Amino acid sequence: MTETIKNRIKNIYNNYTIILIFIIMFILLSIFVPYFFTWRNMVGLALSVVTIGLIANTMMFALASGDFDLSVSSTVAFSGITTAVVINSTGSVSIGIITGLLAGVLVGVINGFSIAKLGLNALITTLATQMIFRGMAFILSNGRAVGISTAGFFKLGNSMILGIPTPIIIMVISFIIFGILLNNTVFGKNTLAIGGNTKAAELAGINVDLTKIIIFSAQGFMAGFAGVILASRMTSGQPNAAQGLELDVISACVLGGVSLNGGIATISGVVVGVLIMGMISNALNLLNVATFYQYVVRGSVLLIAIYLDILKQRSK
Amino acid sequence: MGYYLEFKNITKIFPGVKALDKISFGVNSGSIHGLVGENGAGKSTLLHTLSGALTPNQGEILIENQTMKFSNTKDALNAGIAVIYQELNLVPEMTVAENLMIGNYPNKKGFLDKKKLKEKAVEQIKMLMEDFNPKTKVKDLSIAQKQMIEIGKALMQDAKIIAFDEPTSSLSDREIKHLFEIIEKLKEDGRTIIYVSHRMEEIFKICDSCTVFRDGKHIETFRNMKEVTHDLIVKKMVGRELNDIYGYEERNKGAEIFDIENIRGKGVKKSINLTVHEGEIVGIFGLVGAGRTELFKLIYGLEKVEAGRIEVKGEEVSLKSPKESIRNRVCLLPEDRKDEGIIGIRSVSENINISSRRHHLIYNFFLNKQAEKETADKFINDLDIKTPSREQLAVNLSGGNQQKVILSRWLSEDIDVFLMDEPTRGIDVGTKYEIYKIMYNLAAEGKGILFVSSDLPEVMGVSDRVVVMRSGEIIGSLNREEFTEEKILSMALPVS
Numbered sequence: 022m023t024e025t026i027k028n029r030i031k032n033i034y035n036n037y038t039i040i041l042i043f044i045i046m047f048i049l050l051s052i053f054v055p056y057f058f059t060w061r062n063m064v065g066l067a068l069s070v071v072t073i074g075l076i077a078n079t080m081m082f083a084l085a086s087g088d089f090d091l092s093v094s095s096t097v098a099f100s101g102i103t104t105a106v107v108i109n110s111t112g113s114v115s116i117g118i119i120t121g122l123l124a125g126v127l128v129g130v131i132n133g134f135s136i137a138k139l140g141l142n143a144l145i146t147t148l149a150t151q152m153i154f155r156g157m158a159f160i161l162s163n164g165r166a167v168g169i170s171t172a173g174f175f176k177l178g179n180s181m182i183l184g185i186p187t188p189i190i191i192m193v194i195s196f197i198i199f200g201i202l203l204n205n206t207v208f209g210k211n212t213l214a215i216g217g218n219t220k221a222a223e224l225a226g227i228n229v230d231l232t233k234i235i236i237f238s239a240q241g242f243m244a245g246f247a248g249v250i251l252a253s254r255m256t257s258g259q260p261n262a263a264q265g266l267e268l269d270v271i272s273a274c275v276l277g278g279v280s281l282n283g284g285i286a287t288i289s290g291v292v293v294g295v296l297i298m299g300m301i302s303n304a305l306n307l308l309n310v311a312t313f314y315q316y317v318v319r320g321s322v323l324l325i326a327i328y329l330d331i332l333k334q335r336s337k
Numbered sequence: 338m339g340y341y342l343e344f345k346n347i348t349k350i351f352p353g354v355k356a357l358d359k360i361s362f363g364v365n366s367g368s369i370h371g372l373v374g375e376n377g378a379g380k381s382t383l384l385h386t387l388s389g390a391l392t393p394n395q396g397e398i399l400i401e402n403q404t405m406k407f408s409n410t411k412d413a414l415n416a417g418i419a420v421i422y423q424e425l426n427l428v429p430e431m432t433v434a435e436n437l438m439i440g441n442y443p444n445k446k447g448f449l450d451k452k453k454l455k456e457k458a459v460e461q462i463k464m465l466m467e468d469f470n471p472k473t474k475v476k477d478l479s480i481a482q483k484q485m486i487e488i489g490k491a492l493m494q495d496a497k498i499i500a501f502d503e504p505t506s507s508l509s510d511r512e513i514k515h516l517f518e519i520i521e522k523l524k525e526d527g528r529t530i531i532y533v534s535h536r537m538e539e540i541f542k543i544c545d546s547c548t549v550f551r552d553g554k555h556i557e558t559f560r561n562m563k564e565v566t567h568d569l570i571v572k573k574m575v576g577r578e579l580n581d582i583y584g585y586e587e588r589n590k591g592a593e594i595f596d597i598e599n600i601r602g603k604g605v606k607k608s609i610n611l612t613v614h615e616g617e618i619v620g621i622f623g624l625v626g627a628g629r630t631e632l633f634k635l636i637y638g639l640e641k642v643e644a645g646r647i648e649v650k651g652e653e654v655s656l657k658s659p660k661e662s663i664r665n666r667v668c669l670l671p672e673d674r675k676d677e678g679i680i681g682i683r684s685v686s687e688n689i690n691i692s693s694r695r696h697h698l699i700y701n702f703f704l705n706k707q708a709e710k711e712t713a714d715k716f717i718n719d720l721d722i723k724t725p726s727r728e729q730l731a732v733n734l735s736g737g738n739q740q741k742v743i744l745s746r747w748l749s750e751d752i753d754v755f756l757m758d759e760p761t762r763g764i765d766v767g768t769k770y771e772i773y774k775i776m777y778n779l780a781a782e783g784k785g786i787l788f789v790s791s792d793l794p795e796v797m798g799v800s801d802r803v804v805v806m807r808s809g810e811i812i813g814s815l816n817r818e819e820f821t822e823e824k825i826l827s828m829a830l831p832v833s
Contacts, residue, residue: 205703207695214691217680224637224677225746226663226692284682 038333039278043293046300054304062303064186070299071188072097073269074292075247077277078199079240080270081291085203086236087216087283088136088143092128093244094266095154098259100124100248102158104174105167105258114174118249125245126238128154133237137230151267158260167258178253188250195243200288212236216283272319273298276326297322339402341366341529342498347396349382351733354725356382357393358553364546366497369520369530371540371562374550374574375737375767380533382553384500387531388420389413400498419491420500423763424675425483429476434458436475437489461489465519481512488519499523500531505539506763509625517543535765537567549573575767582766583798584773590801591615593651594785595667595754597636600645604631606809608645613754613785618776620800621789623829628809629789630672633756637669638662649753663692668747672758672789674736678743681732685724686713688731688742693749716745721771737768744775755779757788761795773799793822805829 051058076093083090104121108114132150135141169175180187203209211232214222223229252258277294279286301322305315340363349357357379364370372380385391387398389407397404400416407413413420427436434454435442443453458471465485475483484504491499501520505513520543524530532544540547541562549556549570556573559565571582595613605628613619621629634640636647638656646653649665656662659669671677679688690709697708713727720741724734731742740760747755757776761769776786776799790796796803797820804814805828812828 201703205706207698207704210687210691210694210704213683214680214687217682218676220677221671221680222691224639224659224669224671226660228658228660280682284680 038329039276039290039293039297043297043300046297050300050304054307056307057304062307064189066296066299066303067189067192068186069303070273070295071192072247072251072263072266073273073298074192074295075195075250076240076243076266076270077273077291077295078195078288079236079243080274081199081203081277081279081286081288082212082236083143083240084271084274084279084281085216085283085286086212086233087219088233088236089271090132090147090237090240091144091267092132092147092150092154093240093270094263095151095158096125096128096241096244097248097251097263097266098158098261099128099154099161100245101252101255101262102162102167102258102260104249104252105169106161108169108171108174109167112171114171117171117174118177121249121252122242122245125241125243125248127241128244129238129241130234132241133234136237137233155260158258162258162260164260166260169252169256169258174253175256176253178250178255188254191250196288196292203286203288208232208235213284213286216280216285218284269298272323272326275323275330278330280330340364340399341401342531343399343402344383345397345399347383347386347393347398349386349391349393352725354553356553357386359396360550360553360555361396362548362555362558364529364531366529367524367527368545369524369532369543371544371547372531372533372550373535373537373540373547373570374556375765378550378574378765379553380550381502381735383550384420384422384502384531384533387413387418387498387500389418414494414496417495417497418500419494419496419498420502421484421487421491421504423503423506425480425487427475427483427486430474432472432474433462433469433478433486434471436486437461437471437493439490441494457493461493464492465489466515479512480507481509481516484508484516485519488523492523496528498529498531500533502533503535503763504532505534505536507625513539535763535769537570537766540570541565541567551575571766574765582770583795584770584777585798586777588616588777588781590617591783594649594783595787596648596651598646598648600632600635600642600647602635602643603640604628604809605635609811611787611804611811613787615783615785616780617801618780618786618788618799620796620803621787621806622791622793622796622803622825623789623806624831625791626808627806627829629806630758631809632806633669633758633789636662637667637756663750663752666751666753668750668752668755670740670743670747670755670757670760672762674739674743674763679731679739682730684728685717685722685731685734685742686710686727689713689716689745689749692746696751712749713745716741716748720745720748720775737764737772740764740768740772744772748775748779753784755784755786755788757786759790760788761790761792769795793825797822797825807831 056062080090100121103124104117107120108117111117128150132147135146136143178188182190211227214227215229215232219229251262273294274291275281276297277290279291301318302315305318343363344360347357347360360383374380386393389410389412399405405416437458438454443450443457455471462469462471465488467485469482475486504516508516520530534540544562546560546562548558551574592615593612594615597609597611599608599610601608609632623629635642636656638658638661647656648654649667654665656665656667686709690712693712694704694709697705699705716722717724717727722741723738731739761772780786802814802816803820803825805812805825807829815824
């Protein structure tokens with residue numbers, strides 16, 4: 022009898038460690054950090070992780086399939102600049118947004134095609150596109166912020182739906198959609214299979230190349246989307262936006278239990294990972310901790326997360 | 338008296354399964370002791386406790402009557418134990434010499450003593466009766482040669498106890514002979530050898546004594562192999578009588594179900610022509626390097642077909658990728674279960690449903706999880722797959738059960754032609770028999786089976802017809818009535 026209860030607790034511990042840690046952290050911070058547990062702060066926290074959260078969805082898929090994507094930061098900047106430039110030159114917000122999204126997809130397709138069809142290493146390929154498209158962002162913007170003239174565009178990033186900022190709503194919807202894709206579609210299962218054992222997945226009839234191209238293209242789209250929203254919130258396209266974002270997104274995924282070897286990922290983990298990253302920065306800000314120290318804390322948290330994951334793997 | 342190596346009441350429990358149940362027996366030095374048993378019987382688990390990779394929940398391991406405590410594999414190595422696994426632990430990009438002395442490089446205050454490295458390596462290679470260059474990178478060696486390196490490693494650390502886990506599954510006859518010569522030498526040196534194998538002929542050939550396992554329990558230890566018969570051991574292993582291991586029964590042959598005409602491509606030099614009928618099991622025999630796996634790769638769509646046509650049930654098909662092959666009702670059971678077959682970190686259920694889930698989607702898009710659970714349960718039951726649950730990670734299953742999972746993957750699909758590459762390699766007698774039965778049942782349902790095997794008795798026992806390959810082409814074929822070992826071997830062996 023005690024054996025089954027012990028096993029149940031062990032099962033919960035193994036599968037929901039990160040959620041438990043999140044809950045504990047949330048409670049501790051609510052108690053010890055003044056102003057943390059207020060509606061305004063919660064909204065601010067959620068808003069602060071929108072860019073990371075949107076892209077974490079597709080980064081989860083990329084990592085689950087066994088690949089890294091370092092280019093997302095540049096895609097955010099590139100699409101933001103593109104959107105700004107197009108809105109200014111055409112006067113149309115919709116055309117601007119569509120172009121911005123397409124800019125993101127362009128990066129994704131180039132990544133996907135190079136990695137899947139040409140067989141190039143994902144880490145190096147996305148490192149290269151990261152550099153290329155950061156360069157493109159600077160070229161298109163002449164190295165300066167591109168202010169957006171059409172105020173209609175600002176609604177996207179600055180409006181509210183039912184009292185909650187629109188970007189947060191969009192982020193939540195994205196988690197739901199990608200969660201369903203991961204858990205309830207063949208595409209999701211195929212992704213996990215490819216990350217678990219690519220050769221076996223191919224022999225079992227999965228079109229590995231197509232799946233990877235879709236994943237990277239989708240990531241390009243989400244990074245583009247995040248770039249559009251960011252540009253809307255900042256009312257301008259910034260060529261140096263989102264520097265280092267890829268590391269934050271990957272950290273959030275790792276915190277959320279996504280395996281860097283591929284084949285293991287959960288949406289609940291990723292959501293919690295994103296929130297934990299946000300909570301840490303948020304709490305440090307509330308405590309007036311200098312930015313430099315925040316880097317140290319965030320890096321240490323990531324290290325602890327990976328170590329806990331190794332311990333968990335060993336116990337299996 | 339006293340044994341050199343003794344296991345006393347070794348017990349190892351994993352969640353849901355008792356892998357070892359109070360195992361007790363002893364092994365003398367200067368002898369070769371076999372471990373036999375069905376898959377899941379506990380042989381590999383016992384080796385893992387010996388090598389320090391696993392700690393038993395209960396019991397002790399004694400060497401020269403002293404209890405040993407291994408917290409890790411280094412402890413076992415220091416105690417003079419070396420285990421040589423099927424999956425070799427070599428660094429492919431490093432040289433023979435570097436691998437031989439890994440962890441123990443001769444050095445002068447931290448600086449590598451390359452001269453001594455080479456000398457010691459050459460000495461060891463000579464002792465192994467081999468002649469390769471110590472500078473050769475291990476990745477360029479054959480499996481048999483890699484195995485020799487592993488033995489060399491063990492000898493360089495002066496291992497007193499050397500255990501072999503299924504060493505011959507990838508070796509040719511000549512290589513096996515060489516391996517046995519080396520093992521005999523080790524025995525003469527006074528070392529204690531443990532030999533795990535499913536191949537009964539080998540156990541009888543090389544072992545002085547052996548222990549039979551079943552379901553994690555010690556069944557019997559035979560001290561003198563000369564007093565034991567093959568049937569007696571098999572009976573102890575499976576706990577029941579096995580009349581004819583292959584269980585062949587005649588069945589009717591139907592129309593052509595799979596036809597390969599003038600196929601040419603990578604690894605296949607001359608045009609290949611091959612026909613399989615409904616209800617027919619065709620064995621493909623050949624030595625390592627004959628081109629059998631290359632042929633399968635061509636057929637299945639992994640390599641480009643440069644010429645020729647393939648017909649399934651009379652209709653020409655284009656099998657440009659595994660996905661297209663499956664859509665055209667052709668499937669492959671790959672040679673390497675671990676690297677090409679199962680997805681270890683995913684569950685048994687996911688491994689079974691990976692392809693066939695497309696048949697019962699909800700609104701043509703969403704996974705039908707209920708149907709997938711039922712499919713998994715059905716095959717776990719029908720094929721007697723030993724697993725605590727359908728959610729168990731596939732990597733935790735024994736080799737035979739993993740093979741059953743891969744079979745289930747295809748049985749849950751709509752398949753007419755089965756390509757099986759060494760379907761029973763590394764699997765024990767009892768599970769082999771179960772797999773043969775599955776093959777016969779499929780054939781009786783009118784499917785066509787093409788299977789590659791290096792096990793000549795198996796090929797002769799199971800096939801309706803044998804096709805022999807050599808150097809990338811088909812040399813000839815024989816019907817069952819015409820089977821003799823000499824005829825088949827003479828076609829398979831290279832003409833000198």
